[in-house]
Amino acid sequence: MDLLRFSTAGSVDDGKSTLIGRLLFDSKGVFEDQLEAAERSTVNRSAGPIDLSLLTDGLRAEREQGITIDVAYRYFATPKRKFIIADTPGHEQYTRNMATGASTADLAIILIDARYGALVQSRRHTIIASLLRIPQIVIAVNKMDLVGFSQARFDEIQRDFKPFVDQMGFTGVQWIPLSALSGDNVVTPSAVAPWYTGPSLLEHLETVEIAPIDVRDDFRFPVQFVIRPNLNFRGFAGLLAAGTLKVGDEVLALPAGTRSKVKQIHTHDADLAVVSAPRCVTVLLEDEIDVSRGDMLVHPQRMPWVKRDFDARLVWMDATPLDVTRPYLIKHTTRTVRVKIAQLLYRIDTNTLEHVPATTQQLNEISRVRISAAQALYLDSYDANRTTGSFILIDPLTNATVAAGMVVADQPGEDQGVATLSRIDRAAREAHNGHRAQAILLAGTSRDAQSQFAHALETRLFHRGAQVLVLDSESAKGDVAVLTATVRLLLGAGLVALIDLPLDKRAERDALRRSLGADDVVEMLIEAPEFTANSDFQRPVLADCTIGLRRGGLDAATAQAVTWLADHGLFGTHRVVSPGAGI
Amino acid sequence: MESFAQNPSQLHAQSHLQALEDESIFIMREVAAEFERPCLLFSGGKDSIVMLRLAEKAFRPGKFPFPLMHIDTGHNFPEVIAFRDYRAAQLGERLIVRSVEDSIKAGRIVERPGQDNSRNRMQIPTLLDGIAEFRFDAVFGGARRDEEKARAKERIYSFRDSHGQWDPKNQRPELWNLYNGRIHKGEHIRVFPISNWTELDIWQYIATEQLEIPSIYYAHRRPIVIRNGLVLPISDLLPALPDETVEERTVRFRTVGDATCTACVESPAATPWQVIEETAVTRITERGATRVDDKVSEASMEDRKRAGYF
Numbered sequence: 001m002d003l004l005r006f007s008t009a010g011s012v013d014d015g016k017s018t019l020i021g022r023l024l025f026d027s028k029g030v031f032e033d034q035l036e037a038a039e040r041s042t043v044n045r046s047a048g049p050i051d052l053s054l055l056t057d058g059l060r061a062e063r064e065q066g067i068t069i070d071v072a073y074r075y076f077a078t079p080k081r082k083f084i085i086a087d088t089p090g091h092e093q094y095t096r097n098m099a100t101g102a103s104t105a106d107l108a109i110i111l112i113d114a115r116y117g118a119l120v121q122s123r124r125h126t127i128i129a130s131l132l133r134i135p136q137i138v139i140a141v142n143k144m145d146l147v148g149f150s151q152a153r154f155d156e157i158q159r160d161f162k163p164f165v166d167q168m169g170f171t172g173v174q175w176i177p178l179s180a181l182s183g184d185n186v187v188t189p190s191a192v193a194p195w196y197t198g199p200s201l202l203e204h205l206e207t208v209e210i211a212p213i214d215v216r217d218d219f220r221f222p223v224q225f226v227i228r229p230n231l232n233f234r235g236f237a238g239l240l241a242a243g244t245l246k247v248g249d250e251v252l253a254l255p256a257g258t259r260s261k262v263k264q265i266h267t268h269d270a271d272l273a274v275v276s277a278p279r280c281v282t283v284l285l286e287d288e289i290d291v292s293r294g295d296m297l298v299h300p301q302r303m304p305w306v307k308r309d310f311d312a313r314l315v316w317m318d319a320t321p322l323d324v325t326r327p328y329l330i331k332h333t334t335r336t337v338r339v340k341i342a343q344l345l346y347r348i349d350t351n352t353l354e355h356v357p358a359t360t361q362q363l364n365e366i367s368r369v370r371i372s373a374a375q376a377l378y379l380d381s382y383d384a385n386r387t388t389g390s391f392i393l394i395d396p397l398t399n400a401t402v403a404a405g406m407v408v409a410d411q412p413g414e415d416q417g418v419a420t421l422s423r424i425d426r427a428a429r430e431a432h433n434g435h436r437a438q439a440i441l442l443a444g445t446s447r448d449a450q451s452q453f454a455h456a457l458e459t460r461l462f463h464r465g466a467q468v469l470v471l472d473s474e475s476a477k478g479d480v481a482v483l484t485a486t487v488r489l490l491l492g493a494g495l496v497a498l499i500d501l502p503l504d505k506r507a508e509r510d511a512l513r514r515s516l517g518a519d520d521v522v523e524m525l526i527e528a529p530e531f532t533a534n535s536d537f538q539r540p541v542l543a544d545c546t547i548g549l550r551r552g553g554l555d556a557a558t559a560q561a562v563t564w565l566a567d568h569g570l571f572g573t574h575r576v577v578s579p580g581a582g583i
Numbered sequence: 584m585e586s587f588a589q590n591p592s593q594l595h596a597q598s599h600l601q602a603l604e605d606e607s608i609f610i611m612r613e614v615a616a617e618f619e620r621p622c623l624l625f626s627g628g629k630d631s632i633v634m635l636r637l638a639e640k641a642f643r644p645g646k647f648p649f650p651l652m653h654i655d656t657g658h659n660f661p662e663v664i665a666f667r668d669y670r671a672a673q674l675g676e677r678l679i680v681r682s683v684e685d686s687i688k689a690g691r692i693v694e695r696p697g698q699d700n701s702r703n704r705m706q707i708p709t710l711l712d713g714i715a716e717f718r719f720d721a722v723f724g725g726a727r728r729d730e731e732k733a734r735a736k737e738r739i740y741s742f743r744d745s746h747g748q749w750d751p752k753n754q755r756p757e758l759w760n761l762y763n764g765r766i767h768k769g770e771h772i773r774v775f776p777i778s779n780w781t782e783l784d785i786w787q788y789i790a791t792e793q794l795e796i797p798s799i800y801y802a803h804r805r806p807i808v809i810r811n812g813l814v815l816p817i818s819d820l821l822p823a824l825p826d827e828t829v830e831e832r833t834v835r836f837r838t839v840g841d842a843t844c845t846a847c848v849e850s851p852a853a854t855p856w857q858v859i860e861e862t863a864v865t866r867i868t869e870r871g872a873t874r875v876d877d878k879v880s881e882a883s884m885e886d887r888k889r890a891g892y893f
């Protein structure tokens with residue numbers, strides 16, 4: 001039977017614990033003595049006969065204060081699936097505990113109080129769920145009983161919050177109106193909300209597809225422990241983090257760089273001929289090569305990044321803010337080494353998703369940083385591999401876990417292209433030019449209108465004093481690497497690059513976004529219905545701004561574009577915001 | 584609730600047990616690699632028996648990189664103590680026993696007759712003394728989160744200060760499987776590799792792994808009394824009260840804790856598969872059915888853990 005791990009999220013008092021209580025209660029997942037204890041309890045904050053939140057709020061302080069402080073883990077099973085639930089706190093102060101519960105989840109239920117709609121904390125938790133790449137989310141609009149199960153109210157909340165959620169890149173999003181108090185749509189479909197025809201929460205949990213989380217399956221084996229009982233057995237024990245390993249496979253040991261072949265894949269039960277992640281095994285090699293804890297076995301052709309300097313997103317989890325002058329310890333796979341935060345690149349405003357310049361990072365804040373480690377780490381992006389892309393930071397003095405980190409896909413200086421020898425850096429050029437270096441991806445509903453617009457915008461920006469250049473993406477002949485390398489070169493030179501890309505070149509758009517860094521790219525949709533023969537074009541989801549273009553209206557359209565760019569900091573110190581890949 | 588097939592081969596196919604096993608093995612190896620002096624608390628009970636099997640899976644063909652330790656409360660079921668010694672010898676691993684009786688004799692613990700008769704709380708100083716004596720920096724416990732509401736809140740690596748205390752309001756964040764085991768001198772970590780296992784998982788594992796466990800986990804005849812709705816085994820340690828009638832019934836134990844306050848349940852289940860069938864449909868938790876002391880207050884477990892209990 002398969003196992004679904006899910007966690008709750010949302011603002012304080014939205015009803016997360018009550019919902020879990022209701023789910024357990026109605027699916028017969030509560031034991032009689034647990035129920036009795038809840039009934040006997042001296043507190044009951046609910047309007048019902050039993051306060052179902054007491055089934056998970058197990059600490060004295062939680063009962064006294066009526067809030068959840070730390071994650072509660074609960075277990076239940078139906079004939080279809082087995083579930084591990086992490087009920088997490090909504091209070092801002094305990095966001096790190098929410099992250100703890102969410103880090104291993106396949107699905108997150110984000111609750112919203114039907115009376116208040118999405119609040120700041122709902123957004124923060126949604127961002128964290130997205131950062132952690134939880135593939136599936138449920139947006140549970142709770143307390144529908146208090147708004148008379150009004151469809152209008154549900155629709156209104158959805159209209160307000162959906163654009164934000166849709167930018168987050170979740171694989172699946174299910175919206176469910178429900179009441180944890182009355183049980184409507186929790187286990188059984190609601191009779192009082194006939195307008196909702198989707199599944200109940202439990203039905204959805206039982207049937208939602210658990211997609212493999214890691215997109216890449218390159219073999220990664222961080223060595224955890226060496227088992228060497230005698231001279232004939234020298235096994236490297238660990239958790240196969242990704243990929244498949246067969247007896248006879250050639251492997252490369254990092255950092256030594258030595259190669260050997262797999263002689264035996266040992267488990268206590270039986271030797272295996274082949275094993276796939278995630279499994280704990282002990283690997284024996286043909287040759288006596290030097291391997292110890294913290295090393296990694298990989299396939300020689302499928303190497304991870306071997307890097308000391310890399311970019312990552314960081315969720316700060318300690319009351320003492322980040323201090324860029326201090327050393328920290330990073331624990332990454334089975335390796336712990338000293339690091340410094342070489343650069344705090346920006347902080348993400350969790351309300352607007354804007355990238356804000358920052359000199360420090362406080363509790364619960366999310367940032368992008370450049371990390372410099374004392375020794376090389378063997379990294380993949382978190383998108384590609386949850387294990388080799390994640391890490392924690394530890395304060396070496398207090399031993400506290402101060403941050404959780406995720407390696408980003410767009411590492412500085414990744415792909416080919418001609419290197420520059422320039423000693424003048426981008427920031428200096430930007431200061432000199434009086435504007436940011438910026439890639440602007442144009443997407444037009446009409447190719448013709450788009451290219452007219454590109455030239456007109458170039459001229460207007462140029463007259464405004466910007467160093468700007470239009471790139472003909474088609475001359476790259478579909479070579480994404482060439483295109484990104486060229487754009488990177490232009491950005492390094494402090495220029496504004498206008499990239500005239502056909503609307504359907506989704507792969508190029510994604511690649512540019514990924515490899516250039518979210519803040520370097522902005523997507524501009526040119527909506528020109530009068531130019532378009534057929535109007536059923538595919539609107540790019542990630543467009544940051546939309547410019548309407550009428551016949552003879554190039555001037556007005558480019559003026560609108562320049563205003564938008566200026567408003568979003570092209571000529572100032574703020575980067576242009578691109579919400580889509582912005583977190 | 585679920586119903587489970589009796590056919591072992593079907594259970595082998597249950598991927599969730601494999602996932603739980605892998606998680607536990609990973610945790611044990613992580614501790615063995617990162618700590619200087621770990622130890623594993625072994626009581627002879629079913630959860631710690633599962634832990635020993637997991638340790639075999641994690642470290643064989645090597646020896647365990649830690650000794651086993653039992654805090655003998657003096658209130659144990661004899662079958663369990665016999666099994667403890669048998670199993671440790673069978674595995675060829677070192678077993679340390681520290682006893683509450685000795686702590687009492689040495690004046691480390693003062694018995695309070697009539698009050699908290701159980702040795703659940705009284706074993707705390709003996710445990711902390713044992714940890715200090717061997718300078719253990721990591722102690723494996725077989726606690727599960729489904730057992731009790733305070734346990735449901737505890738991290739897998741549970742940080743303990745120099746007094747062995749748990750601070751539930753200030754636990755370290757614990758993301759993914761990146762455990763932070765860094766401590767200062769005198770502090771230690773309690774590690775719970777089977778945190779995410781349920782009672783049913785334990786029984787399924789006992790069945791599929793064909794683990795031997797003390798006989799009292801299966802149906803047997805025993806003199807009992809019914810007190811406060813609990814089925815209490817009558818012995819020298821737990822005499823019947825004057826107004827109670829002692830009867831012989833067919834019972835089994837769901838937990839084998841302190842013999843003065845551990846109840847049994849009426850059951851004909853004589854094999855792991857029969858126990859699994861009962862466990863899958865039971866309406867009462869393991870502790871609710873068997874622990875007299877947990878009913879004392881809403882937070883008795885939390886209070887004990889704050890004081891250093893595991």
Ligand SMILES: Nc1nc2c(ncn2[C@@H]2O[C@H](COP(=O)(O)OP(=O)(O)OP(=O)(O)O)[C@@H](O)[C@H]2O)c(=O)[nH]1
Pocket residue numbers: 010011012013014015016017018019045046047053066067068069088089090091142143144145146178179180181182
């Ligand atoms: N009317 C109504 N009240 C609800 C519903 N769900 C929860 N509540 C009440 O809302 C309050 C907060 O519920 P909790 O379940 O503790 O909220 P929570 O989201 O777990 O709170 P934190 O964990 O502290 O963030 C309690 O008084 C609940 O009884 C609902 O569907 N309808």
Ligand SMILES: [Mg+2]
Pocket residue numbers: 016017018053057067068087088089090
């Ligand atoms: Mg709660």
